[in-house]
Amino acid sequence: MSDLQIGLIALGVLAIVVVLGLNWWQDRRARKQIQDGFASSGKDPLLHGAxxxxxxxxxxxxxxxxxxxxxxxxxxxxxxxxxxxxxxxxxHDKEEVDEACETVIDVSFLEPVPGEELAAFTQGIRHAGQKPLRVFAETTDGLHRAAIRNGENYASVQVAVLLANRSGPLTAGEWAEALSRARVLADRFDGTVEATDTQAVLDCANKLDAVCAALDAQVGLTLVASSRRWSSGDVLTAAREAGFSSIQDGRLPWVDQDGAVRFTLGRSDGVSLGSAGPATIGQLSVILDVPRAPANEHAFTQMAKVARGLAARLEATVVDDNGRPLADGAEAAIDKQLQLLYAKLEQSGLKAGSVRALRVFG
Structure with missing residues (x-):
C-alpha cells in the first residue's frame, strides 16, 4: 500500500471522528436546553403543558x-x-335526528364534497311517499350540520326517515323509496350507503304507529246555523273578532300568547274556508287536536268559551259530537279526561305540543 493511500485512509477516519464528535456535542446541548426548560416550569409537559x-x-x-x-x-x-x-x-348545529321516531340512512363520501354541490343535489330529498325526510350532514372537520352550507366540505350525509305519522307506519315501499334516494346521492358523489335491515325498520315503524294510535285524539264542537247560512266573509269577519288568526291549510287557528295553536276553526265538510262561495256554509267545526296542542288544564273550557262567543256573533248553536247542545258544566269533566291523556302522552315520550308530537301526529 502506498503512502498516498495510507494518508487518504487516515484523513477519512479523522473526518468520521470529527462528524461523530460534532453530533454528540449538538445532541448534548439540545438535551440540556430541554432539561433547563423543564426545571424552570417545574411541571411535566405531558401532564400540565398546553x-x-x-x-x-x-x-x-x-x-x-x-x-x-x-x-x-x-x-x-x-x-x-x-x-x-x-x-x-x-x-355544531343543535337540531339532530330524533332516534325515537326516525331511522337513519348514512351516506359516506370517499372524497370531500363541496357544500354548494351537495345542497343543490339534496333539495329533492324531502319525502318518501307520505313520510317526510330530513337531511343532516357532517363536515370534513367533524361538525354536525342540520343545513348544508356553502363554503364547507362534507364527509357524509344522514337521511332521517320518519317511522310513522297519521298516514300510518312507514311502509316497505316508502322505505325503498328513501333508500333509492340515498343511493342516487351516493352514486352522484362516489359514496357508500349504510342502513338498518328493512324488516327491523318496519317493525319499529309498526310499534311506533301502535303507540301513537292509542294516544291520538281530537275533541270537537260544531256550530250549527240557526236562522241563515253564512258566506265565507261572514265567517272570517266573526272569527277575526273572536281572536282567530289567518287561514292555514284551509282552517283558522286560535293561537295563544306563546304562539302555540290551541285549536282550529273550519268548515265541517272539510272545504277550505278560503274557497267557499257566498251563503254556502251551514256548519263550522272547532277542533282541539290533543297531541298537537300544548297541555293545558283548561284546554276544552277555553275552546268552548271561544266557540260560544263565535256562535253568538253568527247566530249559531254549539253542539257536541252527538249533535246535542253543549251542556253547562260539561267542560270541567272533559278537561279532567284530557289531563289523563296528556299524562299518557308525556309518559310515552310524546309530550303534547312538543316538536316530536307535531312530527308523528302530522
Missing amino acids: EPSLPSGARREPALGSLAGGQDGDANVVGGIEAQAESVTAD
Missing part, C-alpha cells in the same frame, strides 16, 4: 382533570378546557 392545537371546530372529549376537583394547580387548565369545549360544541 394540549396540541386542534383544527377549528374539532371535537374535544372531556378530560379526567375536569372530574378531579380540589387541585388548585389544575383550576386554570380545567377552566380553559371547559371553555374551549363549550366553544367547540357551539359550532
Whole structure:
C-alpha cells in the first residue's frame, strides 16, 4: 500500500471522528436546553403543558382533570378546557335526528364534497311517499350540520326517515323509496350507503304507529246555523273578532300568547274556508287536536268559551259530537279526561305540543 493511500485512509477516519464528535456535542446541548426548560416550569409537559392545537371546530372529549376537583394547580387548565369545549360544541348545529321516531340512512363520501354541490343535489330529498325526510350532514372537520352550507366540505350525509305519522307506519315501499334516494346521492358523489335491515325498520315503524294510535285524539264542537247560512266573509269577519288568526291549510287557528295553536276553526265538510262561495256554509267545526296542542288544564273550557262567543256573533248553536247542545258544566269533566291523556302522552315520550308530537301526529 502506498503512502498516498495510507494518508487518504487516515484523513477519512479523522473526518468520521470529527462528524461523530460534532453530533454528540449538538445532541448534548439540545438535551440540556430541554432539561433547563423543564426545571424552570417545574411541571411535566405531558401532564400540565398546553394540549396540541386542534383544527377549528374539532371535537374535544372531556378530560379526567375536569372530574378531579380540589387541585388548585389544575383550576386554570380545567377552566380553559371547559371553555374551549363549550366553544367547540357551539359550532355544531343543535337540531339532530330524533332516534325515537326516525331511522337513519348514512351516506359516506370517499372524497370531500363541496357544500354548494351537495345542497343543490339534496333539495329533492324531502319525502318518501307520505313520510317526510330530513337531511343532516357532517363536515370534513367533524361538525354536525342540520343545513348544508356553502363554503364547507362534507364527509357524509344522514337521511332521517320518519317511522310513522297519521298516514300510518312507514311502509316497505316508502322505505325503498328513501333508500333509492340515498343511493342516487351516493352514486352522484362516489359514496357508500349504510342502513338498518328493512324488516327491523318496519317493525319499529309498526310499534311506533301502535303507540301513537292509542294516544291520538281530537275533541270537537260544531256550530250549527240557526236562522241563515253564512258566506265565507261572514265567517272570517266573526272569527277575526273572536281572536282567530289567518287561514292555514284551509282552517283558522286560535293561537295563544306563546304562539302555540290551541285549536282550529273550519268548515265541517272539510272545504277550505278560503274557497267557499257566498251563503254556502251551514256548519263550522272547532277542533282541539290533543297531541298537537300544548297541555293545558283548561284546554276544552277555553275552546268552548271561544266557540260560544263565535256562535253568538253568527247566530249559531254549539253542539257536541252527538249533535246535542253543549251542556253547562260539561267542560270541567272533559278537561279532567284530557289531563289523563296528556299524562299518557308525556309518559310515552310524546309530550303534547312538543316538536316530536307535531312530527308523528302530522
